[in-house]
Amino acid sequence: MKHFEDFGDLSAWPVVGLHDEYSAGFRDEPHSHSRAQLLYASSGVMSVTVENASFVVPPQRAVWIPSCHMHSVSCRGPVSLRTLYFDEEATGMAGRDCHVVEVSDFLRALIVELARLETQRAFTEREHSIIKLMVGELKETPDAPYAVPMPSDFRLMRVCQAIMERPEETHSLDELARKAGMGRRTFTRLFKQQTGIGVAAWRHQVRLMEAISLLSTGRPITSIAFDVGYESASAFTAMFNRSFGVPPSQYLSSRVSD
Structure with a gap:
């Protein structure tokens, strides 16, 4: 570059x-x-x-x-x-x-x-x-709105990078804590302390970012839904609508016209 x-x-x-x-x-x-x-x-x-x-x-x-x-x-x-x-x-x-x-x-x-x-x-x-x-x-x-806060602790960063690389994965808190080399309680407390939000909310935001990224490439909504960890296009569309006020099919055009 x-x-x-x-x-x-x-x-x-x-x-x-x-x-x-x-x-x-x-x-x-x-x-x-x-x-x-x-x-x-x-x-x-x-x-x-x-x-x-x-x-x-x-x-x-x-x-x-x-x-x-x-x-x-x-x-x-x-x-x-x-x-x-x-x-x-x-x-x-x-x-x-x-x-x-x-x-x-x-x-x-x-x-x-x-x-x-x-x-x-x-x-x-x-x-x-x-x-x-x-x-x-x-x-x-x-x-x-295309950002997620990142932790400074290298153990948490390792977990966050893994989630960002595979947002469709549904690892439990216990599994994520083990990946960080921490107990569950320590992991969740430190994660919220360093990012300002809980693990579930953070992973949700990552999936939204990934979905927006994939939408911009023209991928079908059903494919995007599975790629970001949802079991159906309808569940993904409902989540997206709650977060942004428009369904994914209308999101990019609504941002351009704002």
Whole structure:
């Protein structure tokens, strides 16, 4: 994966854009950047893990990662990536936590335009205007619900990564506690202390994230239901409707029209 630091001195540009293509199964190991980063997949689905949260980033969403935050990126399938690196002080974007944002058609056009600019020169008045529009639009963009809190304890992290890799599995609390090398009571107490929610609620959120990711790839709802651990499409649809207020068949179109 191309990084900001690979392109020499770009300090004159308050926002620098890059673009690249990645194959299915690509993984960028944990790393950080000297600038804040906006990761946007114009097509494909990314999973992004930072120090205290994991995000699913389907098409038409982007994830904001502050400078110096360790993170890793993996691609479920082929991904067309557009990345913007922000000088947080120069753009007034300092102090913003990691989060996923909705990408409107207008914001998408700005991201794509900035990602293809030639930056080995001084930027023009037009480019200054595009950057100003980008920053203003990004500040007004709503957050999107594609994250789960991650624990810091390596034993709990091991369990969480296993659940995220196989969300359809229905291991009991006792089985998960054994995987962590803890007693059940210690496991559940520490899990809630470090993530803020119980194990069942956390696994439910992971399944929702996985379902949204699969929906964005065009998978049939019945297939998705089984892939995320539900015994029937109707049970999955009812759960999804309770969580988001719309059935899975309408979710992506409802987010675009918001």
